Structure formats: C-alpha cells, structure tokens
Amino acid sequence: MSGLDFEISQRPDFAIVSVQLQPGQSVFSEPAAMASMTPSLKMKAGLKGGLKKALGRMFAGESMIVNTFTAESQPGEVVFAPGIPGDLMHYRLDNNSIFLQRGAFLAHSEGLEMSAKWGGAKGFFSGHGLVLLKAQGTGDLFFNSFGAILEIDVTDDYVVDTGYIVAFEDTLDYKVVVLPGSRPAKTIKNFLFGGEGLVCKFSGQGKVWIQTRYIHPLLSWVYPFRPVQSKN
C-alpha cells in the first residue's frame, strides 16, 4: 500500500500537515483537527472501530469520536492542525506498532488500528495516566506535541523525564525509575531534592520522540495571575 501524499510545514512552533487524497482514499483525525479542506472531500464523524475501541481511546486521553475524510469521485486536500501550538511528526508504520503519550494523536491513514494499551503500574507515577495509545498496522501516523519534537535513536539505554515523552517504538522496553545517581544515598537525594524525580529508562533499539517543553509549567506559572474570587 502506498503512503499518503502529505506535507508538514510551519515547524516547530505552529506545525500543520496538508494531505492530498486521491479518489477512494481516506484519512482519519481527532475531532477539530481539520483547519481547512477542499469541498470535494466528505467528512464523517463516528466511533471508529466500535464502542470498545472508542472507550479505549477515551482512557488514553483522546476523544471517542474519530473524523473520517474521504475523497469520493474527486481528489482533494485537507489541512490538519493540532489544537495546541507546537510541533508535528510523521511516522510510517510497516507492520509494527508505536506508543503515543496522552493527547499526542493527530491523524492517521488507512491500514492503522488505534487502541488503548495499559501502561501498567509503571506508568502510574509519570503523572500522565495509566494508559498509552497504541498505533499498529501499516500506514502513516501523525502526532503532535507542545514544544518542538526531537527524534532520538536509542541504541542502548536512554533516560527521558516522564513529562517529555511524546512517542516510542514498541521495540523499546521501558521502565519508570528514579534518576540514577552515583551512589544509592545520592539516588535518594536526587529524587527528593534534585527535581528530576522519576524518569523513564528505555532499553533496546528503537526511536523515542521527546518534546522540548510540556504545558504544565506554563499553566502553573500563569495560575497566580488569575483574579481572586471575592468572598462576599
């Protein structure tokens, strides 16, 4: 199956992707991702993959609804933009699977199946929910982040602060650990005072995508500027 004809532009701060569809081709996106499109395309909202898959997506921090854009008799173009300003990546799956952090999914082509994957208790401490989104099959996937996305080729071991993981290939093993220090006593000190806390340790061979910022520090920074509700 040939890949989608697409182009990503405006990286890394306001990345968008435009997809060219030939008659008979479809592309699927999260709700509200469509920024513009030619009128030749048909848009349909639905619970793709049935209720069970839809619920799974919900638990993985995504919407239950998936929008389908189809070129029927005419070719057409659709432009997708994530709801949050930031970067966007394309990944081509070839009968393999990839895990996405909560909210990272933007759009995918035909041939891919999205499902929820229980991250295990090891996902628990990362503050990003227990459930990862898993994409598998053969096709094109687009995912987005707040901040720029950096691609890292892991050949041995690699450590990433849990807040900064966007996606990773399933060939990698992952484990949430306390940032390793030089001595056991140091490890505890790093954890309590070092501010790095829990990190995700990847091992094996594969790719990890990280984001250069995450949104929570910005939100906590803006919080004190909110007006205070009057008591009376």
Added chain:
Amino acid sequence: MQYEILARPATAVAKLTLESNESITCEVGAMIAMSTGISVETTSGMKGASGGFFKGLKRMFSGENFFLNHFTANQPDQTLIIGPTMLGDIVHHDLRGGSLVIQGSSWLASDVGIKIDATWQGFGKAIFSGEGLFWVKATGEGSIFLNSFGAIYEVDVDGEYIVDTGHIVAFEDTLQFKIVKAGASLIGSFLGGEGLVCKFHGTGKLYCQSHNPPNFGKLLGPKLKPR
C-alpha cells in the same frame, strides 16, 4: 564539551555532548533526556564541595533552586538534553575571567569550574528593576547557558544604554546600571507605559529578552476564571 542549541527561539533546548569525566552543573529540573552513561549528583554548592548551605539559601532568594544538579559522564560520547520549563530561548556565553551577572531565573547551566553565587544589587534595584531581589553571579572560566522568556538579543554596550525593567537577562560585570525614569518627567514616564528603566554604563556585553514575564501574566490573568 560540545553543544548545540535546538528549537530556537520559542522552545529552545541545549543538547550537550560530554566526554568521559566531563561535568556540567545545571539548574534543578533542567534535565529533559540523557544517555545512561551519566551520573547525577545533587548538592547545595559547587561539585565536590561541602558546606554550601548558605550559598544554597542565597541562591534560593535569587529565584533559583536551593540545590544544584551536577551531571558527570563516566563513558565517552554521552548526550544530555537540558531546557528551561518556560517558553523561550537559550544562549551560550563563554566566560573568560571576570563575572557575569544573571537575572534570577535565567541561569540554566554552567561548567563545574564556574562559581555560582547570589549577589545583592541594592535596595533601589531590588524593588524597581522588575527582576528578583538577588541576582546570580557567575565567576570563573567556561561555558554558561542562559535562558529567557521570549527571544534573546545581545547588545554590546560602550557608553550608555537603556533597558526596560523586566527585560534584562544578564550582563558582564564591567557594566553597571541604575534605575532612572524613562522620560524627562516622572508622570510622562508612567503614562508612556515605561515608568522606570535601567540605565547601563560602561563597556561590556548585555543580554536582553524580547518579552517580560510579569507583563504577559498580567495580560493573561484577567482573561481567566477567578481562582
């Protein structure tokens, strides 16, 4: 140590490559990702030094963390990616003797040989400069990484130069500044939205940031629901 600054200017990060036994001291929480051949040590003072309690306390008042993280490579060719949490840019400053005076939250990392200390700039500046009460003073030789809110631009000051409060990132200590009013009259200065400004004099390098965090916060805050 090799470095590369990526994703400039909005969400910049510094990608450092450390060889065996090379170290870098970072702000707490700056580590985003790294190879596993790096060990981390948390202290309240310089690497390997003890009794940095008061240094830590002073640093805390300057808007930095009480603790510092020292990253040391114990294998060749190790990668460390660091970045601030707020939106903005990173610049590298090569310190060759002398000192660099850095606005409280703009210090991101520096070579382990550089001494990081808090410095008091006097009451007037503490209250009116739009920056923190204390500043970070970096002394020694090596690399320093600074971060900003918004983009960073560099000004080579020779003589006098005026910067609005809240826009200073760092300056070489061959420069001094005082707080003055922006216009000829005090009322005119405030009506013009500039109020008080920082007037530098001397010869040296000055780093400014394009945006002023409290101003941005004051614009956003009223648009949000009361807490």
